[in-house]
Amino acid sequence: MSPVVRRALRQARTRSGLALAxxxxxxxxxxxxxxxxxxxxxxxxxxxxLLGPSVAHPFGTDDFSRDMFSRIVFGARVSLTIAxxxxxxxxxxxxxxxSIAGLAGGAVDxxxxxVVDALLAVPRIFLVLLVVALWDRVEVVTLILIxxxxxxFATSRVVRAEVLSVREREYIGAAxxxxxxxxxxxxxxxxxNIAAPIVVSATLGVGHMILVEAGLSYLGVGVRPPxxxxxxxxxxxxxxxxxxxxxxSLFPGIAIVITVVAFSLIGDGLRDALxxxxx
Amino acid sequence: MARTxxxxxxxxxxxxxxxxxxxxxxxxxxxxxxxxxxxxxxxVSLEDRARWLAERGLDDPIPVQYGRYLxxxxxxxxxxxxxxxxxxxxxxxxxxxNTLLLAVAALIVDFTVGxxxxxxxxxxxxxxxxxxxxxxxxxxxxxxxxxLGIILxxxxxxxxxxxxxxxxxxxxxxxxxxxxxxxxxxxxxLLLPGLTLGLVGAASTARYQRAALLDALHQDYVRAARxxxxxxxxxxxxxxLRTSLLPVIALFGMSLPLLLSGAVLVEQVFGWHGMGWVAVxxxxxxxxxxxxxxxxxxxxxxxxxxxxxxxLTQIADPRTREAx
Numbered sequence: 001m002s003p004v005v006r007r008a009l010r011q012a013r014t015r016s017g018l019a020l021a022x023x024x025x026x027x028x029x030x031x032x033x034x035x036x037x038x039x040x041x042x043x044x045x046x047x048x049x050l051l052g053p054s055v056a057h058p059f060g061t062d063d064f065s066r067d068m069f070s071r072i073v074f075g076a077r078v079s080l081t082i083a084x085x086x087x088x089x090x091x092x093x094x095x096x097x098x099s100i101a102g103l104a105g106g107a108v109d110x111x112x113x114x115v116v117d118a119l120l121a122v123p124r125i126f127l128v129l130l131v132v133a134l135w136d137r138v139e140v141v142t143l144i145l146i147x148x149x150x151x152x153f154a155t156s157r158v159v160r161a162e163v164l165s166v167r168e169r170e171y172i173g174a175a176x177x178x179x180x181x182x183x184x185x186x187x188x189x190x191x192x193n194i195a196a197p198i199v200v201s202a203t204l205g206v207g208h209m210i211l212v213e214a215g216l217s218y219l220g221v222g223v224r225p226p227x228x229x230x231x232x233x234x235x236x237x238x239x240x241x242x243x244x245x246x247x248x249s250l251f252p253g254i255a256i257v258i259t260v261v262a263f264s265l266i267g268d269g270l271r272d273a274l275x276x277x278x279x
Numbered sequence: 280m281a282r283t284x285x286x287x288x289x290x291x292x293x294x295x296x297x298x299x300x301x302x303x304x305x306x307x308x309x310x311x312x313x314x315x316x317x318x319x320x321x322x323v324s325l326e327d328r329a330r331w332l333a334e335r336g337l338d339d340p341i342p343v344q345y346g347r348y349l350x351x352x353x354x355x356x357x358x359x360x361x362x363x364x365x366x367x368x369x370x371x372x373x374x375x376x377n378t379l380l381l382a383v384a385a386l387i388v389d390f391t392v393g394x395x396x397x398x399x400x401x402x403x404x405x406x407x408x409x410x411x412x413x414x415x416x417x418x419x420x421x422x423x424x425x426x427l428g429i430i431l432x433x434x435x436x437x438x439x440x441x442x443x444x445x446x447x448x449x450x451x452x453x454x455x456x457x458x459x460x461x462x463x464x465x466x467x468x469l470l471l472p473g474l475t476l477g478l479v480g481a482a483s484t485a486r487y488q489r490a491a492l493l494d495a496l497h498q499d500y501v502r503a504a505r506x507x508x509x510x511x512x513x514x515x516x517x518x519x520l521r522t523s524l525l526p527v528i529a530l531f532g533m534s535l536p537l538l539l540s541g542a543v544l545v546e547q548v549f550g551w552h553g554m555g556w557v558a559v560x561x562x563x564x565x566x567x568x569x570x571x572x573x574x575x576x577x578x579x580x581x582x583x584x585x586x587x588x589x590x591l592t593q594i595a596d597p598r599t600r601e602a603x
C-alpha cells in the first residue's frame with residue numbers, strides 16, 4: 001500500500017467514508033436480493049398508491065403504487081454506475097489531454113489550454129444541457145458518455161501542471177538519456193508519479209458526478225423513468241408534496257447526501273494525506 | 280495596472296470566442312436540420328421546407344453561416360427561437376433580471392454565512408464547535424441544491440402561509456400595489472430560492488475561509504501582533520481576517536459557474552423564470568437556439584465575474600499590483 005493511502009487511512013473520517021462507500025457499493029451490487037418488490041412493478045394501483053412509510057413499505061409507495069424502498073435501492077445501482085463509469089471516462093480523457101499538453105508544450109499546449117479555459121467558463125449544467133439537447137432521447141449509455149466527456153477539463157489542468165513539474169526531474173532526464181521511447185517514458189516514469197492527484201480528483205469526482213446526474217434527472221433530461229434514479233424520483237415526488245406525500249422526494253435525497261459525503265470523506269482524506277499543508 | 284486589466288480583458292474575449300465557436304460546432308453536430316427539429320410532426324412540402332431554410336439563411340455554406348453568426352453575436356444578436364421566431368436576445372433579456380436577483384441574494388447568504396462559519400471554525404481549530412460545524416458544512420456541501428429547495432418548501436413554505444412555494448412575484452396583485460408592497464412581495468418570493476442557493480454555496484465558502492484564516496494565523500505578522508500584546512480578538516479581526524479575506528474574493532470568481540448551475544436547478548424548483556428556467560424549457564421544446572444563447576450568456580457572466588474578482592483582488596491587495 002502506498003504511504004499516501006496508509007496516511008489517509010490513519011484518519012477516522014477516511015475510514016468511515018470508505019466504510020460507507022463499501023456498504024453503498026454492496027447495496028448497489030446486491031439490489032435484487034435486498035429488495036422485497038420489483039422496482040418498476042405497479043403493485044396495487046387501486047389501494048396501494050401513495051401509502052406513507054410502514055413496515056411493509058419502509059419508504060412508502062408512489063402514485064403508481066411502486067415500493068419506494070425497492071426503487072431507491074435499485075436507484076443506488078443506477079446512480080452509482082453512472083457516476084463511477086463517467087468519472088473513469090472523464091479521468092482518462094483529462095489525463096490524456098493534460099499529459100499531451102504538458103509533454104508537447106508550445107502551440108499544442110496553448111490551444112488545448114485555451115479550449116479548456118473556455119469549457120470551464122460554461123457552467124456545467126448549461127454545458128450538459130447543450131449536449132443533451134442533441135439527442136431526442138438520452139439512454140443511460142449516452143448519458144454516461146455525455147457526463148464523462150463534459151467533466152475532464154479541471155482534471156486536465158491538474159494533470160498538465162503535474163506533468164510539467166515531473167518532466168523536469170532528473171530521473172526523467174536519466175530515463176531519456178537511456179534512450180527510452182516516449183510512450184514507455186510516459187507510462188513507466190511520468191504516469192506513476194502523477195497518479196496520486198489523479199486518484200484524489202477521481203474520488204471527489206464521483207461525489208460531484210452523483211450530484212450532476214441527480215440534477216439532470218431532476219430536470220428531466222437525465223435518466224428516464226421508469227428506470228429509477230435518485231434524481232428522477234425526487235422530480236416525481238415534487239408534485240405530490242402539496243397533497244401530503246412527503247416521503248417520495250425525502251428519502252432519495254438522503255441517499256444522495258450519504259453517498260456524496262462518503263466520497264468527499266475519502267477524497268478529502270486522500271488529499272490531506274497527499275499534501276499535509278492543505279489541512 | 281491598466282496593462283493587467285487590458286490583458287485580462289483580452290483573455291476574456293478569447294475565452295468567449297472559443298465558447299461561441301464550440302457551441303456553433305455543437306449546433307452543426309445536431310442530427311438533422313433545425314427544420315426537422317421544429318416541424319417534425321407536421322406534413323410540409325419540400326418547397327416549404329426549402330423556403331423556410333432560405334428565409335433563415337440556413338442553406339448557405341457553413342463558413343458563411345458561421346461568419347454571419349459571429350457578426351450577429353458581436354452586435355448582441357443571438358438568433359431567433361426555432362419555436363416562435365422571437366429574437367433569443369429578447370427572451371433572455373426578460374429572464375436575466377430574475378437570475379441576477381437570485382444570484383445576488385444567494386451570494387449575500389453565501390458569503391455572510393460562509394465567512395461567518397469559517398471564522399468561527401478557524402479561530403478554534405480542533406474544538407468541538409469546529410468539528411460540529413465541519414459536519415454541517417460537509418453535509419450541506421454534499422446536498423443536491425434542488426432537494427434542499429424542496430425540503431424548505433415542505434417544512435417552511437407549506438406551514439407558513441406568508442412564504443410562497445414558488446414564482447417570482449404575486450401573479451394577481453403585482454403591479455397594482457404601492458412600491459413598498461411590490462418590494463416586500465418580491466423579497467417574500469426571493470427568500471427561499473436565495474436561501475437554498477446561498478446555503479449550498481456557503482458550505483464551500485466556509486471550508487475555504489477556515490483554511491485561509493488558519494493559514495493567516497500562522498504568519499509572522501500575526502505572531503508579531505501577538506508579541507506586541509494585542510488582544511486575541513484584535514489579532515484575529517484586524518490582522519488575520521483581513522488577509523484571509525483575499526483568497527475568498529478570488530473564490531467569488533471561481534464559484535460563479537457552480538452558482539449559475541445551481542441557479543438552473545433552484546429556478547426549476549421554485550418556478551423562478553430566470554435564464555436556467557428558460558434554458559430547460561427550451562430543451563423540452565427542442566429550441567436549440569435558445570439553449571445555445573443561454574449557455575453563451577452564462578459563460579459571458581462567468582468571464583465578467585472573474586474579471587471583477589480579479590480587479591477586486593488587485594485593489595484589495597497591493598502585493599498583486601506589484602507582481603503583475
